[in-house]
Amino acid sequence: MHTAAAHATKLELTKSQIVIAPQTAGLFRANSVTTFNAGAEIYAPGDKAGTFYHVEFGAVRIHRLLSDGRRQVIAFHLAGETFGFEADRTHSFFAEAIAPTGLRAINRTANDQALPELLSLALRGMLRAQEHIMMIGRQTAVERIAGFLVDMAERQGGLEHFDIPMTRLDIADYLGLTIETVSRVFAKLRSAGLIKLRSIRCIEIKKHEALRSLCA
Amino acid sequence: MHTAAAHATKLELTKSQIVIAPQTAGLFRANSVTTFNAGAEIYAPGDKAGTFYHVEFGAVRIHRLLSDGRRQVIAFHLAGETFGFEADRTHSFFAEAIAPTGLRAINRTANDQALPELLSLALRGMLRAQEHIMMIGRQTAVERIAGFLVDMAERQGGLEHFDIPMTRLDIADYLGLTIETVSRVFAKLRSAGLIKLRSIRCIEIKKHEALRSLCA
């Protein structure tokens, strides 16, 4: 199974401190921005939780490995999104940058005014996870890819073309498919004229409605 | 596909009011208990959200249908658990009793003292959903069933045998499988001596460790 156990053999886990004008995000106490190279680990299962991260630029994947190397990507977080909250005191997933990424760490203050905001984020995260379950539980490969592309398009502001920061392997592990299936479905959508691959990571949606109608 | 679109053709949606001694649950304002028959709808997509439900007895399934009838069960809630929180003002799933069930409705008060409690529930719900993604995204049928049985055993207090309130179809739709596959895997686990089916809905785990080792 092509599910990147190899990836676990750490890349260059560089993490450089770059201070950018601190700007308060909501009611949290915001810190400076830290940049991560592609592949760099942000946290791992077992790490102490309690800090949230606001994506300033770049993208992050949240995932977990099974003992035999099978990998499931739980979520992608793009610029403008916040992640890192956990039910327990320690993280239960990996968070890694999937491109050069800037994160603003946000320390949860002891007695938060920000609870409603945090609750909203948690509920939204729960909903997202539930829709993800729907997708990988009951949809075909084509439906999953179509849904993924529509989602990405919307999260990038609905432009007619956009770059995806993740590899085919990341997409496969997010959708519960293999890299080969992802590649084949892309080819199928392309030859059906629904999308165009401007480059390997730049996707243009040619027939938005047709694509959306595939989402089941 | 055996995924209960037929079920949508409403059963006897009976909902009888029975008042039981009101008892405050946490910091919420708790109401009386309402009982639902098996199959009765508690809420549906589009219904106004904002009320939570504490399961006094019985069990509830949360699910959603695709347009062609494919069904995905998102979660089961057993006695002692709380459900019903949503990111939006309206529900996006069905909630139905899967056995005679008593629910204590809990109205969210305008300016909650209960926010931390609610946040904790939301985070725990998110974690549960994420582990569910892991399960249906990357595990085989045997692994999913084993995981399901271990989970059910733990949630029932870790007894060596327990009743499951849901049908094979509910289990199938929860795990992203078909009813036939569920049945076959049960048969396989039984003939391997890992479990015993005392009756069709009563499961005895004979080799707890062996079962757990199947969970990947």
Added chain:
DNA sequence: CGGTCCGTTGACGTGACTCAAGTTACGTGG
């Protein structure tokens, strides 16, 4: 005691996986 729902089992089909062989994109050093 007949109908209905639920569950089981078998035979067969197929969508996605596996294995394998390329090709393309990209970074690095000469």
Added chain:
DNA sequence: CCACGTAACTTGAGTCACGTCAACGGACCG
């Protein structure tokens, strides 16, 4: 700038886990 090595992606052929279709058995209920 090109040569090289590596990672990412694509494509094809064959396989398999799970789905589909179908027949049947048991439990419950009026």
